[in-house]
Amino acid sequence: MNTTIETQRQSANQNQARETRAGTGDGRSRGFVTPPANISATDNEYVVEVDMPGVDKEGLEITVEGNELTIIGRRKSELPEGEACYCESPQADYRRVFELGPDVDTAGINAEMKQGVLRLRLPKSEKAKPKRIEVKTT
Amino acid sequence: MKLLRRERQDRGALTPSQSGAASGTELNRLRQEIDRLFEDPFSLLSPNASFFQDWSPSVDIYEDKDKYVVKAELPGMKREEIEVSMDGNTLTVSGERKQEEEKKERENYRSERYFGRFQRSITLPAEVQANKIEASYKDGILTITLPKSEAAKPKQIPVKTQ
Numbered sequence: 429m430n431t432t433i434e435t436q437r438q439s440a441n442q443n444q445a446r447e448t449r450a451g452t453g454d455g456r457s458r459g460f461v462t463p464p465a466n467i468s469a470t471d472n473e474y475v476v477e478v479d480m481p482g483v484d485k486e487g488l489e490i491t492v493e494g495n496e497l498t499i500i501g502r503r504k505s506e507l508p509e510g511e512a513c514y515c516e517s518p519q520a521d522y523r524r525v526f527e528l529g530p531d532v533d534t535a536g537i538n539a540e541m542k543q544g545v546l547r548l549r550l551p552k553s554e555k556a557k558p559k560r561i562e563v564k565t566t
Numbered sequence: 567m568k569l570l571r572r573e574r575q576d577r578g579a580l581t582p583s584q585s586g587a588a589s590g591t592e593l594n595r596l597r598q599e600i601d602r603l604f605e606d607p608f609s610l611l612s613p614n615a616s617f618f619q620d621w622s623p624s625v626d627i628y629e630d631k632d633k634y635v636v637k638a639e640l641p642g643m644k645r646e647e648i649e650v651s652m653d654g655n656t657l658t659v660s661g662e663r664k665q666e667e668e669k670k671e672r673e674n675y676r677s678e679r680y681f682g683r684f685q686r687s688i689t690l691p692a693e694v695q696a697n698k699i700e701a702s703y704k705d706g707i708l709t710i711t712l713p714k715s716e717a718a719k720p721k722q723i724p725v726k727t728q
Contacts, residue, residue: 464678470671479679481639481706504705510630517624517639544641544706 460523463501467526471558474532474550480522481544488541490548492534497526499546531555621663621680625688631720634690634712641706648708652696659708660685692718 466477483501491498501522528534533553540547628635638659640648648661662683694712701710 464680465676466674466679467676468672468674470673475672477642477679479641479706481641484705510628510633510635512626513629514625514627517626517637543643543703544639 459520460500461518461520462524463522465524472552474552476526476546476548476550478522478524478546478548479544480546482517483522483541483544483546485541488539488546490537490539492528492537495528495530497528497537497548497550499524499526499548501546621682621684622686623659623684625659625686627688632714634692634694634714636688636710636712638686638708638710639706640703640708643703643706645703648701648703650699650701650708650710652694652699652712655691655693656687656689657710657712658685658687659710694718 463478463480465479466475468475478499478501480501482503484504487502487504489498489500489502499522503521528550531552533551536551538549538551540549624639626637628637636657636659640661640663643661643663647664648659651658651660660683663681665681690712693715695715698713699710701708703709
């Protein structure tokens with residue numbers, strides 16, 4: 429399938445190296461988990477939705493470097509008083525990297541965070557939009 | 567005849583294959599589930615494994631001397647869509663997670679997020695005060711605070727000397 433945005437499949441080593449780097453950046457050594465994402469597209473834009481419960485606007489870090497879109501979501505570390513007696517949630521931050529196709533207008537990327545779901549709108553550049561070509565009769 | 571066939575071949579090359587992109591969510595889900603099994607064979611045992619089942623949110627439980635705190639990860643829901651009920655010592659969280667937007671005229675490339683009904687029941691080890699349970703929903707996390715009943719709270723027993 430020739431999708432324009434594809435999850436980058438990095439080798440485990442590479443991934444780990446990056447994570448360590450990202451983790452030591454602010455002195456925190458929490459690991460990362462990969463949050464589930466949906467990607468869809470219309471003629472005008474791509475929409476990327478990522479589930480990151482526990483992350484608010486301030487905990488988000490979205491960067492575009494070259495054709496790489498990196499999303500990092502840091503959970504707010506507010507633990508309720510008391511001891512954890514049963515835990516299923518990943519006690520880690522979220523991180524996901526997508527490779528952008530050349531048709532994404534990176535300057536126009538728009539992000540919205542609502543109840544732990546990040547919605548990114550990535551407009552397609554004018555060049556990439558489908559155009560109707562008028563046929564002239566002579 | 568020959569011309570016609572050639573024309574059709576050209577068309578095929580120009581329009582990208584839709585079969586993959588347009589395949590149903592269920593099929594995608596199955597594929598992901600199979601991928602996941604190869605990557606992590608034990609994931610089938612985790613509460614998030616779901617072969618066409620309803621999804622099941624992750625739950626954390628905390629306890630201190632006078633209350634329990636239950637946290638459930640329910641990203642992207644509306645407050646009204648979450649139901650919390652208490653029956654004896656059993657707390658039940660249920661609801662339905664709906665797709666936020668109409669997916670009309672959209673081509674789906676990837677769908678990993680779960681939608682649909684869910685229900686989780688948790689039996690707490692001690693009695694709680696059902697009328698004092700509080701629930702709040704923020705950043706996609708439902709937090710339920712359940713104060714323990716007086717009888718369940720630990721008590722200090724003074725030791726008398728004679």
